[in-house]
Amino acid sequence: MDRFTAWEAADGVTWITWAELKAVDWNEPAERPDGRLHQYRQTADGLRLTGKAGWCPRFAQAVGLPESAMGQPQEWPEGSEWLIDGILYRAETMRRREAVTEDGEWKPVWTVMEALASTHGDDNVRLVVWFDS
Structure with missing residues (x-):
């Protein structure tokens, strides 16, 4: 966890690729x-x-x-x-689609990821997030 020192309260980090997001079952409850x-x-x-x-x-x-x-x-x-x-x-x-709506606040993120993936490939674009206390 020393690598998170610069982020102060960060507890962890995770990521998801555009390929993984495209494969999500948005109807899953x-x-x-x-x-x-x-x-x-x-x-x-x-x-x-x-x-x-x-x-x-x-x-x-x-x-x-x-x-x-x-x-x-x-x-x-x-x-x-x-x-x-x-x-x-x-x-x-x-369902997932109700928690993260298609036209909701995540739409700009999906738009940028999709544009980057069209140039660099679905597996080469990832969203990285970290969690704080």
Whole structure:
């Protein structure tokens, strides 16, 4: 870990090549439901996602979660639903494409990697990241 001294709080580093990113199954589900309950409101066109929350005081009170549970991860079975004050709370398992959307904040990174790979080859372009505390 001495090589991370210059990065101060870096705990580790990893990378992925453009070839590996191209091979990702973006429809693969997560191993368990999202720890944040997905919140929906009914509209004329059906349910509309309005947010996700790891802790919602209104929900916690309605289902009897004690305040001491605030900030503690909660796990709910896939598909569990609660309708509270017009808001539908649902436990859902996300897919990779929902966590990293095609047109989201990573799009500029993918665009640059793809351009570099067209010149240098898919296996010769990699995204390197490091983790901090």
